[in-house]
Amino acid sequence: MTMDQDQDMARVLFTSEQIQARIREMGQAISRDYADVDDLLLVGVLKGCVLFMSDLIRAIPRKVALDFIAISSYGQSTQTSGVVRMLKDLEIDISGRHILIVEDIIDSGLTLAYLRSLLLRRNPASLKICTLLSKPSRREADVLVDYTGFDIPNEFVVGYGLDFAEHYRNLSYIGVLKPEVYEQGAD
Ligand code: IMP
Numbered sequence: 001m002t003m004d005q006d007q008d009m010a011r012v013l014f015t016s017e018q019i020q021a022r023i024r025e026m027g028q029a030i031s032r033d034y035a036d037v038d039d040l041l042l043v044g045v046l047k048g049c050v051l052f053m054s055d056l057i058r059a060i061p062r063k064v065a066l067d068f069i070a071i072s073s074y075g076q077s078t079q080t081s082g083v084v085r086m087l088k089d090l091e092i093d094i095s096g097r098h099i100l101i102v103e104d105i106i107d108s109g110l111t112l113a114y115l116r117s118l119l120l121r122r123n124p125a126s127l128k129i130c131t132l133l134s135k136p137s138r139r140e141a142d143v144l145v146d147y148t149g150f151d152i153p154n155e156f157v158v159g160y161g162l163d164f165a166e167h168y169r170n171l172s173y174i175g176v177l178k179p180e181v182y183e184q185g186a187d
């Protein structure tokens with residue numbers, strides 16, 4: 001077993017510099033679109049959103065509030081089960097508020113479709129979706145995404161918040177794992 005995460009990567013998909021440059025653009029677009037809204041609330045989907053959220057809010061130079069929700073659709077596997085469980089609810093009442101969901105990645109879209117309908121039932125003033133990564137070829141549920149960092153091919157990626165069996169979230173870049181890492185499972 002090695003503690004060196006870099007050695008488990010087949011290749012780097014996005015460097016830290018590429019991610020940060022794209023987030024600055026996304027922050028500008030969001031700031032522009034919400035210029036007339038005074039109670040913007042960003043809702044991060046734990047845990048994958050944490051690195052993206054922390055950089056994105058610093059790219060939005062205006063008043064924002066934050067809250068977090070945790071739902072899970074994947075056990076330890078790399079395939080979606082379609083079963084979504086709520087692990088942690090929001091603390092803030094979102095009724096009448098302008099909500100922007102912040103996600104790490106949209107794959108099948110099933111998690112987000114569930115989350116979107118759950119939050120819409122609480123009557124927000126508006127609800128938009130922001131994701132760092134999207135795999136359009138994998139979509140099973142039709143969800144409109146308002147802000148996408150990068151479209152990526154159908155490959156399992158880790159880093160910058162994204163995990164395989166809870167590891168690799170702390171990488172500053174996004175990479176594709178070597179197949180033998182899945183085959184062994186994570187230790
Ligand atoms: P969906 O419901 O299929 O859209 O799955 C969404 C969730 O699956 C994401 O929020 C991630 O937690 C996880 N996920 C999907 N694809 C990947 C990936 O390539 N790497 C790491 N996690 C992923």
Ligand code: MG
Pocket residue numbers: 045046047048049104105
């Ligand atoms: Mg996630």
